[in-house]
Amino acid sequence: MRTSPNIIITGTPGVGKTTHAELLAESTGLQHLSINKISEERNCTDGRDEELQTWIVDEDKLLDAIEPECLAGGVIIDWHACDLFPKSWIDLVVVIRCDSTLLYDRLSARKYSEKKLDENMDAEIMQVLLDEARDAYDEEIVVELWSNEGEDVEANVGRIVQWVDNWKKDSGRRDGAEADGKEKGGEDD
């Protein structure tokens, strides 16, 4: 049983996942798992897509690499895909959204190729990540949060911090109730 929740922060590249995940980790003490970094550091890549200038991630290797941390609980998974992580690992999925004109500026600043920029713009406009999250996880654990301006980040992170506090309180109550149940069961025997 986890005593801290696991949270996915997902969305199209450039929407603000890392900005949110870093502030959330700072505010809660949860561990930020940047999947881009981890895939490289823990040898979970399977070559490079030169056209899109990204690593191709070997998903099986990645899941094996992060499983111990996910089972222990208390991680923030930061990646532009979410449906590969087992449902049983995940307590909350936050899909960060961004207005497409703002996203265009952010991605242009990264000097993405035209193809990569177009693909990501289309994905955001078509809400691909939100649909992926809703298909893969129970509706009630998927939350869509908009991140257009600087103050949105603090407000969004504040909401998630509150959610983490509530999750921990509920989890304490659940554990207490379970322990009571066991004790009562023992008396009946």
Ligand code: ADP
């Ligand atoms: P991602 O991890 O989704 O690729 P980042 O967190 O790296 O996105 O953010 C991309 C860029 O957008 C960064 O320069 C970041 O400072 C900026 N940014 C993120 N969120 C906001 C926001 N709410 N308002 C203004 N700029 C933002």
